[in-house]
Amino acid sequence: MTGPAEGAPAAGTAGARRRAVAPDKRTRQPTEVRRRLILEAVVPLVIEHGASRVGVRDIARAAGVSVGTVTYHFGGVREILSEAVSIEIDAYYRPLGERMLACPTAAEGLTTLIEGVFSAETDRHWRLWFDNWAADASLEPDSRQHRRYEEWSDRVAELIARGRDRGEFRCRDVAETTTRFNALVDGLALRRLRGAPPLSIEQARAHLRRFLTGELGLEPSPA
Template identity: 30%
Template sequence: MATGHTDPQRRARIVAATLDLVAEEGVAGVSHRKIAVRAGVPLGSMTYHFSGIEEVLREAFGQFAGHIVAVFDAHLAAAADREEAREAVTDLVHTLSEGSGRDLVLAQELYTLAARRPAYRELTHEWMRRSRHHLERHFDPDTARQLDALIEGLVLHRALAREPHDRALTREAVRRITTTGR
């Protein structure tokens, strides 16, 4: 196994392993030892690359938030007009709610941490700001804020429902919120 100085991917593997563990066991199940084993790195790499578990978690959740923002961008970037943006938001809700559930679990773990710890609240504020930025390309700021909240709620409801609602309901909810404004 390469040393920390010659293994430039070690830090990235630690972060990825952290997200995997949080998705499987929750934040409460994460430890330096479990992360090191999952990442395939010596335990000492944890303290070499990070000052503590909080730094690992903040970086991991920062990376996760960036991933979700990239999903927003991938859906909304090509929309040329308001109607295409509405359809892109509908697609986004269904993409986020129909996946493996990993992103949903990670989002809820981050929200729980943010509700308790200000450092994580800053991560969620930045995530929301960046997500709204993508929405504001197509909608006024107030509508973008409402739409962002709608997306979060619909994703959660669809992902956890025994019988998730269909695209028509999502499309109608998006249309209702986006009928006014720019």
């Protein structure tokens, strides 16, 4: 029985042979596809390892592209993470804002809001955001992130103003109430992620309900 001819690939290497396509024969993906692959790859890496432990090579490997492709499209890990966080913010807040403003009453919108900012799915968002911020707090705020947070704050203010105008709430200063609410959300989210002391999702929601009850003159929920 004769073996494979010299230089022929051994059995089981077909997959490797297919991957080793000559550069001039490779199918080049559109720029936006490659950028999206890179941005999608960085999120689970940061959540698992932390932003400070993720490098360009890690991102390239996870995205299935070369290091050169990553550096061609982005100036470094910080730029990739900043853009990925902007996308995450939009995906997190935009649907929630639409749901709460579509509720028949502003009071129902508040319930949707409270349940939306703390749920089984939101820890991922908070971990990504805080890790991005903590990785280099000296950086100037990203304009895209800043704009998206302003839009979110506007949606919360719109909900509160709607309830006030319809007589559901009493609120002397919608802007101030909105600022305090968002600050409380951020603080509770950080405490939940740190776990010192532990804070459950329902406990975080209860803090928000108590705040809004007092701030908006609502009837306390039955114990």
